[in-house]
Amino acid sequence: MITACRDSGIDLELRETASGVYDRSSGEETVRDLAPNTTLPDPFTVQVPGDPSITGKLYSTTGSTGVKSKAIITWGASDDRFADRYQLKYKPATQNNFFVRTGIRDLETELIDLAPGYYDFRVMARNSIGVESNYSSEMRVLLVWLREPPAAVSNFSVIPSNFYALASWTLPPDLDVQINGLIVIRHSPKTTGAVWEDGVILEEFPGGGVQGLVPLITGTYMAKAKDSIDNYSTSIASFVATERMVTGFTTVATSTQAPSFTGTKTNVSVVGPVLNLTDPTVSLTGEDLFSAALDMGTVATRRFEVDIEAISYVAEDLIGSRGLISSWPLVSGATVNDCDATIYASTTDRPRFL
The missing domain is CATH 2.60.40.10 (Immunoglobulins)
Structure with a gap:
């Protein structure tokens, strides 16, 4: 800057700049931008986070409530560097309104004791000035943690x-x-x-x-x-x-009831060589008394062994009881877990008791 002084002198104000500030173009100086514009993202546009993934886990509780289940929801981080919170929405698939969990700082959260069924999940990101992203894709999953069959017994x-x-x-x-x-x-x-x-x-x-x-x-x-x-x-x-495991015993007496089963019966009947429940719709249990007492000969400590050949089946799984093939849940029939047969015995050293 040049300034004229009253004493006819001239004052000069000069600024020294580095040579790199200017470029020469056709002999003219042109300004070079040594500080380019910022590359920070637009704070008013937030990137969508990854789609949620849902897994289940059982946990034990104190007191008498036993085992319960929880859903663990995880998702990928938003690519927005200013995103610092997430909001989860979830609902049963049969409902219209979502439940909301907000202010989540991590990339996962847990939901406790959801009832079994289908649920919809989606998640969105929010940055430090409160701007929100769009929601992720909506994921529908079936929660059945306590209904899944347990693992098989191992090393039996x-x-x-x-x-x-x-x-x-x-x-x-x-x-x-x-x-x-x-x-x-x-x-x-x-x-x-x-x-x-x-x-x-x-x-x-x-x-x-x-x-x-x-x-x-x-x-x-x-x-x-x-x-x-x-x-x-x-x-x-x-x-x-095998028989090698069961050694050191002598057979004293045997009683064979099959295939005739001639004892007194209650809600059971003989069909061929088999003793069947007569009508499970009337009673789920039946009884067949042995035809005669088993005489051991003398008073002594005895080992009593019972061998029962049994087969359990669901009556509705019989071919004659089935509808169209398209309605069969399983061709081979369902596994039966809840049928059983039990032998009851009483002993005495007085024959008059028998």
Whole structure:
């Protein structure tokens, strides 16, 4: 800047600049932009976060409420560097209005004790000045955590133990089996080809245990896990006990009821060589008394072994009871878990009691 002074002098104000500030173009100086414009994103446009992903988990509660379920919802972060909070909307698929969970700082959240059913989920991002993104895609999922069958029993084995059999297995991984669940052990006299429906229940043990005593019998021991709402594992664990495991005994007496079953009956009937429930719609149980008492000869400690050949089936699964093939849920029929046969015995050293 040039300024004329009263004493006829001239004052000069000069500014020194680096040579890099200007470019030369045709001998003229042109200004170079050493500080380019910012590349920060537009704060009024927020990028959409990733679509939500939903998984389930069981958890134990204090007191007497047992095992419950929770949904864990996760999503990918918004690409917007100013996005610092997220908002989740969810609702049952049968409803129109969403529930809202806002102010979420992480990339996941948990919803406790949702009722089983289909649910819709979506999520959006919000930046530090309150500007919101659009919502992600809406995801519909079926929540059935407590309805899923438990895992199969693993490492199931049986060994002789003081005239009994000690059954053992690995602790079930399912929390709803460990808490208020059961390990159910069945037995079939078959040593090959035995299936769950062939067996009768020997014992039921708490799901949090890993072993238990059962009768020592030749045949096939089978085990399933049963959870707190009576779901069974879909496959069985089995162990075959041969005659080599059951040694040191002498047979004193036997009683064979099949195939005639001539004792007094209640709601059961003989069809061919088989004893059937007569009418399950009248009563779910039936009874057949042995035709005669079993005489052991002398008073002594005895080991009583029962071998029952059984088959369980759903009456509606019989071909004659089915409708159109398109309506069949399973061609081979459903697995039966809740049928059983039990032998009751009383003893005395006085024949007049019999």
